[in-house]
């Protein structure tokens with residue numbers, strides 16, 4: 001089978017499995033990612049958070065050394081799947097980023113995971129050596145999708161297709177020099193539009209194609225232990241308790257792009273226990289058994305983070321409306337919580353309420 005026929009057959013299989021688009025790109029065409037990142041990091045001010053940004057980018061240092069880390073790899077197969085098709089139950093809205101509500105990366109029951117496994121099986125059956133990593137990816141996915149012509153990078157650093165930015169990216173390294181590039185006819189961000197940057201609550205979208213991880217709410221409220229008492233973004237976090245969608249929600253390209261058509265497996269059941277007040281009261285075994293596998297950025301050892309995040313959102317709401325009394329049942333429960341982090345948060349809120 002010729003390489004171009006093989007690339008075509010992978011593309012066709014991907015579409016048959018439900019992907020929106022798929023391309024194959026020789027590895028050498030991904031060079032240049034490191035230069036893009038370094039240029040933006042160089043222009044980042046030394047504000048105390050720059051080293052955190054650098055550490056996050058270094059964590060994915062292999063993205064800029066693909067040929068060395070995977071000497072057998074010749075190309076990447078990049079595939080795009082729209083996830084903007086699911087109903088988001090009310091308790092999650094503006095609290096949990098939609099990407100995480102319908103996260104397929106570790107959910108073998110989701111249609112996206114099944115499609116991913118099927119496409120991989122197809123490539124292996126064609127005799128290819130393939131490798132992927134479904135959680136964080138083996139390569140810079142937005143860069144690869146952009147270079148393969150599958151869509152466009154937006155000013156907020158998201159990758160867009162006709163379905164907006166609500167698309168999940170995946171890639172496999174393969175041992176044959178497959179090439180099937182494509183072109184996108186999407187209109188770029190309008191010249192004067194800065195809606196995403198202006199609406200980022202923490203100013204993490206410092207410039208086009210640069211999200212500063214240390215200032216991104218997703219990094220702050222989910223990926224790392226958070227201490228809202230000391231964190232300068234506690235108020236800016238607003239209602240968000242796991243991730244944030246503000247920059248994508250306001251993007252003109254995304255208006256009307258999300259269609260609530262399907263149910264995501266298991267999401268409605270989880271919604272039942274998802275009021276902020278309920279979260280503060282949840283049993284830790286319940287959190288570890290039910291929330292941790294689904295929203296896996298908050299690891300089981302940080303189960304308390306759900307409660308401090310919920311308290312932070314409640315605090316932001318109380319600050320706008322009315323502070324609760326000392327005897328407020330939610331605060332009393334938090335003060336008696338087994339976790340010191342939760343107690344500390346509740347004590348801080350009581351101090352704020354009295355000041």
Ligand code: B12
Nearest residue numbers: 097137141142143153158159168169209211216218243244
């Ligand atoms: C680390 C990571 C994070 C970190 C750091 C984010 C960051 N921008 O660095 C944190 C935890 C903050 C994060 C947050 C989120 N993430 Co994230 N994340 C990743 C991960 C694992 C690596 C990203 C990375 O390498 N960062 C380093 C930066 C420098 O690289 P980059 O983001 O690719 O951007 C560079 C190039 O792509 C280039 N670029 C891209 N296109 C173009 C076009 C042009 C013309 C130019 C000049 C440059 C250019 O610009 C950047 C260089 O400065 C990827 C998966 C992967 N393997 O790529 C997912 C990924 C980027 N995340 C994703 C998502 C959905 C999110 C969240 C939306 C989740 C949420 N709702 O809360 C947020 C949004 C944050 C944001 N505005 O970017 C999706 C994005 C899908 C899409 N349509 O773009 C990805 C691709 C995962 C996936 N499998 O689909 N994420």
